[in-house]
Amino acid sequence: MRILHVVNHTRRQNGNVHAAVDLACAQSELGHEVTLCSGGGDFEPLLRANRVAVETLPDLLAKGRLLQACRALRALAAARDADIVHAHMMRSAGLAWAATRFSHARLVTTVHNAFEKSAILMGVGDRVVAVSEAVGVGMRRRGIPAGRLRVVLNGTLGNARHRHEPPPKPLTLEYPAVLSVGGLHPRKGVLDLLAGFSQARRARPELHLYLVGGGPCAAEYRAAVAAADAGHVHFCGSHADPRPYMLGADVFVLASHADPAPLVIPEAREAGLAIIATRVDGVPELLEGGAAGVLVAPQAPAEIAAALLAVLADARSLADHRARSQINLRRLSVQRVAAETLAVYDEVLRPRARRARPSPIGRETVRNGQAPT
Incomplete structure (x- = not known):
């Protein structure tokens, strides 16, 4: 053809x-x-x-x-x-x-x-x-x-962009490391994530959040970081290949208000991360209806906070959620x-x-x- x-x-x-x-x-x-x-x-x-x-x-x-x-x-x-x-x-x-x-x-x-x-x-x-x-x-x-x-x-798994490259080396991040990859603009729900992360830190002050991506609202979002979270929220900028961050993190969060079928979800699953994502558009389909990750409502910081605390409750919980991300993964090739x-x-x-x-x-x-x- x-x-x-x-x-x-x-x-x-x-x-x-x-x-x-x-x-x-x-x-x-x-x-x-x-x-x-x-x-x-x-x-x-x-x-x-x-x-x-x-x-x-x-x-x-x-x-x-x-x-x-x-x-x-x-x-x-x-x-x-x-x-x-x-x-x-x-x-x-x-x-x-x-x-x-x-x-x-x-x-x-x-x-x-x-x-x-x-x-x-x-x-x-x-x-x-x-x-x-x-x-x-x-x-x-x-x-x-x-x-x-x-x-x-x-x-996107098994794509030619990554197939012939050397395996990426994981970055050393502060534990527990929460990661989000995406544009810094309103549709990605970054303010919801910042608020939910801040709420979670009241119970788990050792948490760190890494934001990989750039966008028009970068300055606004930096200013929105609560004073208590200074030093725990890291704006990492845009990276052509975010996999080193994925391999070094523990939990991946996508707080989007709308997202038809984001390729970052299969990539985060392939990296073995525990997944928390909003129940919007095609995201549940990429997470096997919730079997492969935790689904939360959009624009609900309290739900993000609760999910983070549940996933990171102890080592066994984190390991279980990481394992869940591998359910039926081959379907995303x-x-x-x-x-x-x-x-x-x-x-x-x-x-x-x-x-x-x-x-x-x-x-x-x-x-x-x-x-x-």
Whole structure:
């Protein structure tokens, strides 16, 4: 099969990019002819090393050059004789839709950031892949027909980004070490985590919290650290590979208010951490419904504090929660993601699917005054 992936860029520290790169490499390993087109970025050498052809189109990122980007992408799809064009971001999806009209290539889109209102634009695909069941439910409610929507749960274990690297060395962190990895912005619930951690420290003053990530609210969050917690909350900045922190920590906490299917959960599980995470979007699916970690309500610092104290009650409790994180871990492999995604491609390439090409969002047939479901 000839597959053309399209992303805005291939820069590090972007979960959508990681998912697309992992998938492209896994599909190439299975013997498919895979190309990844972007505006450029960090992962191009890795892609080439994994026999993924790389095409850089600067117009994909350039403002005011949509027509040029569309023409270039259409020419590339024709030159590659692509069977499937797979878009992973909203700008690239719109360009890919225009580029694949009146061609034999079929368009597949993946909804990564379903919390964004503009994610409805991903519905232009002949098939729309949701990265969790929760995202699938949300997209159906927003008008994506169930007949075009498929769910492929995110997974990243065994990816090419890490497979050929030397094993990371764990950092030496203060025990007990609580870790969170993610952007420093409101959606990640950092203020809830800081408040919950502070409450937990009233009973366990020896706790330390490590925040790995950067973002626009870094200064605000530093200022929000309680005076009593000074020296126990560590802002570690952004790191291309957070695994040394994961291997050195004891408990991983994700306090997000919204998170479709964060790749950091499989990574934290693979590192053997005890997991505490909010019950939002696809997070429960990544934690086996709570069997592989402790689920708490979003925006509930008291629940975070209680969970931390329960997990760290004694050495046996921590060991038990670490062991829980390994339940059904293989399900989160990128090889499973690749196989399920290829099944979506096979489905959309069937002769019947070719004859019934769907219309873009906003032009669906309306029957009896009702939007299609």
